[in-house]
Amino acid sequence: MIISVASGKGGTGKTLVAVNLALTLSDVYRVQLLDCDVEEPDAHIFLHLATNRSEAVVIPVPRIDETKCTYCGRCAEVCVYNAIAVLKGKVLVFPELCHGCGACSYLCPESAISEEGREIGVVETGDSGNMEFIQGRLAIGEPMAPPIIREVKKHIDRVREVIIDVPPGTSCPVVEAVKSSDFCLLVTEPTPFGLNDLSLAVELVRKLQIPCGVIINRSGVGDEKVEQYCQEQGIPILLKIPLDRNIATLYSKGIPLIAGMPEWRGVFVTLFQNIKQIDSASRVVK
Amino acid sequence: MKEVVVLSGKGGTGKTSLVASFAALAQSKVLVDCDVDAADLYLLLKPQVTEENEFWSGQIAFIDKKVCTECGLCQEMCRFGAIKDYFVDKISCEGCGLCSQICPVNAIIMQSCMAGHWFISETSYGTLIHAKLGITEESSGKLVTLVRNSARLVAEEGKFDYIISDGPPGIGCPVIASLSGANLALLVIEPTLSGIHDLERVIGVCRHFGIPILVCINKYDINEENSYRIEDYCHNNDIEVAVKIPFDNVVTEAIVEGLPVVEYSDGKVTQQVRELWKIVSVKLNN
Numbered sequence A: 001m002i003i004s005v006a007s008g009k010g011g012t013g014k015t016l017v018a019v020n021l022a023l024t025l026s027d028v029y030r031v032q033l034l035d036c037d038v039e040e041p042d043a044h045i046f047l048h049l050a051t052n053r054s055e056a057v058v059i060p061v062p063r064i065d066e067t068k069c070t071y072c073g074r075c076a077e078v079c080v081y082n083a084i085a086v087l088k089g090k091v092l093v094f095p096e097l098c099h100g101c102g103a104c105s106y107l108c109p110e111s112a113i114s115e116e117g118r119e120i121g122v123v124e125t126g127d128s129g130n131m132e133f134i135q136g137r138l139a140i141g142e143p144m145a146p147p148i149i150r151e152v153k154k155h156i157d158r159v160r161e162v163i164i165d166v167p168p169g170t171s172c173p174v175v176e177a178v179k180s181s182d183f184c185l186l187v188t189e190p191t192p193f194g195l196n197d198l199s200l201a202v203e204l205v206r207k208l209q210i211p212c213g214v215i216i217n218r219s220g221v222g223d224e225k226v227e228q229y230c231q232e233q234g235i236p237i238l239l240k241i242p243l244d245r246n247i248a249t250l251y252s253k254g255i256p257l258i259a260g261m262p263e264w265r266g267v268f269v270t271l272f273q274n275i276k277q278i279d280s281a282s283r284v285v286k
Numbered sequence B: 001m002k003e004v005v006v007l008s009g010k011g012g013t014g015k016t017s018l019v020a021s022f023a024a025l026a027q028s029k030v031l032v033d034c035d036v037d038a039a040d041l042y043l044l045l046k047p048q049v050t051e052e053n054e055f056w057s058g059q060i061a062f063i064d065k066k067v068c069t070e071c072g073l074c075q076e077m078c079r080f081g082a083i084k085d086y087f088v089d090k091i092s093c094e095g096c097g098l099c100s101q102i103c104p105v106n107a108i109i110m111q112s113c114m115a116g117h118w119f120i121s122e123t124s125y126g127t128l129i130h131a132k133l134g135i136t137e138e139s140s141g142k143l144v145t146l147v148r149n150s151a152r153l154v155a156e157e158g159k160f161d162y163i164i165s166d167g168p169p170g171i172g173c174p175v176i177a178s179l180s181g182a183n184l185a186l187l188v189i190e191p192t193l194s195g196i197h198d199l200e201r202v203i204g205v206c207r208h209f210g211i212p213i214l215v216c217i218n219k220y221d222i223n224e225e226n227s228y229r230i231e232d233y234c235h236n237n238d239i240e241v242a243v244k245i246p247f248d249n250v251v252t253e254a255i256v257e258g259l260p261v262v263e264y265s266d267g268k269v270t271q272q273v274r275e276l277w278k279i280v281s282v283k284l285n286n
């Protein structure tokens, strides 16, 4: 089963949930933890697991053979991202704008365009025991996260229990990371910000038709409105993690909750069972 | 006119609370919310919308079934796997236009799509430019550029001294769009190992684009050892740590009340935030 862990807002404890759920499950199951928060991948901090394989993520960008080019301007005309400009006697390519769609090379009437790979980040993997860990890292200064997320997700092994740490927000990188999961856990906090961002995240998973459940982190701060909202919307609250100094301290030191406070193991086991139940129920309905 | 962008790497570190407080403290300013896919600033500033605009971005492909001969060329050539069974998956389509260019019977048209809204609003603290990106939409970078340009116009017309911008999370396309040409990036960071890791990556992006940096440690007392590490790291990299703000639940209480924290309490947090704005404004005027 593929469970994605998302949150409209950053810093709500998404990584905490993803890491501890994956670690707990790896006692029994073969697990994959995918860190798809490729702009700020942090899950590895809690894992003490060396990644030993690294692949570059490249996107194809055009290279112009000026001996064949007639400066007809067709490539610039078809590139909707303005990644090519044709001047008198010169073709300029702006690699960071190029999405690698291939339109220019396919449509150049002189076959003057070939493609070369440009590295925009890496995917790193490592394993220990039952756990396989895969993370993507966007290179500094590069704008496009989705191609890296796509590469990370190519490693998904459906035989395993797969946990995905999703980037914050509700735009394209989030869609790329959440898409095709069987269940989405939405981690939020009980504040007006948490509620606002949760409702956006709910809209997103509904649009993708993925069943979801909510985890309230730092429960006890703020107000009751997140719970009210979940009730009104018929979204199950699967777990509440209290605002607790010990939990915050463990997190700040990069120690997984279930390592520092082993009593939490059982909580994550129950969480997983509840998710499984919802999942099989929703399959029956389908 | 000087622009400061408040960033945090992961988000959820208190960025929006700070920006709202700066809104209350700064005299002559325009406010911008560049966190367009999980915009929260409006919850504290309570804007009255004076101008609402549609945000049209990119295009998506549409196959006219009546014309399509099911030759399969488009699905073979689409690099984003967006066409299956002669049907375009709107969420996967990147709008590159290749399919519509190559379809032998011209069965594919590109349709513009409305990807969100952006607003010019009045608040009791001044003008706020903000936006709402449609759920699952792309082009958040473009929308960020749009709200920033609009803020510039408003600031120039009104001869305001400052633009104060609530930045998006991460280091990718929206962050890059929020930074280009800004006068200062204020990085709000929590003393956790993941916070430190995120900080290094955000600093990398700011340096890449040549934006001066100022750091503020929020909730410094949840792990003082890590706070020292951040200070050390900044010192070694010639970056000033402006203030250290203690953890205090008044920040959350203020959010629940819908107020900037400096208007809600007069405690230690407020003192530090006032001090921080002083330092920021001096930096901006240098």
Ligand code: SF4
Binding pocket: A064, A068, A069, A070, A071, A072, A073, A074, A075, A076, A086, A091, A107, A108, A109, A110, A111, A112, A113
């Ligand atoms: S389409 Fe080909 S020939 Fe025309 S300007 Fe571009 S590279 Fe040159």
Ligand code: SF4
Binding pocket: A060, A061, A062, A078, A079, A080, A081, A082, A083, A084, A097, A098, A099, A100, A101, A102, A103, A104, A105, B096
């Ligand atoms: S591959 Fe696509 S995005 Fe890149 S330059 Fe060519 S047409 Fe533009």
Ligand code: SF4
Binding pocket: B063, B067, B068, B069, B070, B071, B072, B073, B074, B075, B086, B102, B103, B104, B105, B106, B107, B108
């Ligand atoms: S290329 Fe045109 S005709 Fe061929 S399958 Fe696609 S839409 Fe249909």
Ligand code: SF4
Binding pocket: A101, B060, B061, B077, B078, B079, B080, B081, B082, B083, B088, B092, B093, B094, B095, B096, B097, B098, B099, B100
């Ligand atoms: S516009 Fe580009 S991404 Fe969209 S379906 Fe056509 S080829 Fe694929």
